[in-house]
Amino acid sequence: MDPVRIDVATPSRSYAVTIRDGSLDHVRRLLDEAKAPARRFVVSSPIVWRFHGHQIARALSNPEPPILVGDGERNKHLATVSRIYDALIKANAERDTTLITFGGGVIGDMAGFAAATYLRGISLVHVPTTLLAQVDAAIGGKVGVNHPLGKNLIGSFYQPHAVIVDPLVLATLPRREFRAGLYEVIKYGMTSSAPLFDRIATERKAIFERSPGVLTPIIAESCRIKAAVVAADEREAGPRRVLNFGHTAGHALEAVTKYRRYRHGEAVAYGMLVVAALARARGALADRDRQALADLIASLGPLPPVADVSGGQIIEAMKHDKKMVAGRLHVVLPTAVGATTIVDDVSEKEMRTALKAVGFKN
Numbered sequence: 001m002d003p004v005r006i007d008v009a010t011p012s013r014s015y016a017v018t019i020r021d022g023s024l025d026h027v028r029r030l031l032d033e034a035k036a037p038a039r040r041f042v043v044s045s046p047i048v049w050r051f052h053g054h055q056i057a058r059a060l061s062n063p064e065p066p067i068l069v070g071d072g073e074r075n076k077h078l079a080t081v082s083r084i085y086d087a088l089i090k091a092n093a094e095r096d097t098t099l100i101t102f103g104g105g106v107i108g109d110m111a112g113f114a115a116a117t118y119l120r121g122i123s124l125v126h127v128p129t130t131l132l133a134q135v136d137a138a139i140g141g142k143v144g145v146n147h148p149l150g151k152n153l154i155g156s157f158y159q160p161h162a163v164i165v166d167p168l169v170l171a172t173l174p175r176r177e178f179r180a181g182l183y184e185v186i187k188y189g190m191t192s193s194a195p196l197f198d199r200i201a202t203e204r205k206a207i208f209e210r211s212p213g214v215l216t217p218i219i220a221e222s223c224r225i226k227a228a229v230v231a232a233d234e235r236e237a238g239p240r241r242v243l244n245f246g247h248t249a250g251h252a253l254e255a256v257t258k259y260r261r262y263r264h265g266e267a268v269a270y271g272m273l274v275v276a277a278l279a280r281a282r283g284a285l286a287d288r289d290r291q292a293l294a295d296l297i298a299s300l301g302p303l304p305p306v307a308d309v310s311g312g313q314i315i316e317a318m319k320h321d322k323k324m325v326a327g328r329l330h331v332v333l334p335t336a337v338g339a340t341t342i343v344d345d346v347s348e349k350e351m352r353t354a355l356k357a358v359g360f361k362n
């Protein structure tokens, strides 16, 4: 199959996202085409490197040893970024260096931040290896780390020179991580593309089998949607907010459960159900469309339960997150499959009712 190429045109830099089964084998040519400087370091995690390191090392014919750091949310802090700086300094890396991130969103965000700040910025290329990173984190230029007092509090905008997506690396991704990424794909369908939404439903079996050829169009459509939004709004002042669909309640759910119980995508799945219930109650969304979303989410398998999480706690977390101003909440509401509207007048009572409808404790 031909590679899919999506151009991301932002004010600070334009770059291509290349999506193709087996693109990992062509990584060197793609880097050359992107004019990525010739001294190339790969930052990855021991897990990802064990599965796929030999393939990228062979494709790069790279003399530099990989820089391996822990991934997962608990390693996403400045101390890990420091270890990346240490490795670069010890190797005498200069401005003519390319940093290739090879891992999930945590590696991409951390190594991206290292690239943005080392010598005031060196070239960055993302080779994402989780579905979430392929459809979301690798595009748009947000890089950074967590602080003990909050998620992603330290960071910057730093666009890569290229993004190279090989859906075949997802073969080794644990099923739960794979599903977590799929909820973000449902988000793109629900906000922006009814055909994408329908495709997930009709091709669900082949998607879960991660059959060659099946994932490329789904990832490509997701990337197209994100690329368009990012191009229109690099720094998330306006239109990019639509990508926060399902994220208001989702972030609150992650925060009240200390980021331990749910994968980010799972919390977003609940967040989407909550805003769909809210939109339905307001008469902004047909019940048929609310049900289609609920059915599609349910068809991917059970979510970790929320019956013991109180709706009141979720609302408190939203207030803390400054999402709620003077008792009113800004929310992206679905109006149909593939369409949304942004409202700023959601009351606490409406939110409480919607949380209850989705199964949260009173």
Ligand SMILES: NC(=O)c1ccc[n+]([C@@H]2O[C@H](COP(=O)([O-])OP(=O)(O)OC[C@H]3O[C@@H](n4cnc5c(N)ncnc54)[C@H](O)[C@@H]3O)[C@@H](O)[C@H]2O)c1
Binding pocket: 045, 047, 048, 051, 071, 072, 073, 076, 103, 104, 105, 106, 107, 109, 129, 130, 131, 132, 133, 136, 137, 138, 139, 140, 141, 142, 143, 152, 169, 170, 171, 172, 173, 174, 177, 264
């Ligand atoms: N920059 C952005 O715009 C943006 C957008 C969304 C999310 N994020 C960030 O992304 C992070 C979440 O990313 P994630 O879900 O990819 O998590 P992650 O990077 O922690 O990866 C999840 C797990 O999958 C493993 N893994 C990765 N690739 C694998 C593969 N091919 N085979 C087997 N195992 C593999 C990792 O070792 C890890 O244990 C969060 O920190 C979030 O803040 C950033």
Ligand SMILES: [Zn+2]
Binding pocket: 184, 247, 264, 268
């Ligand atoms: Zn998200």
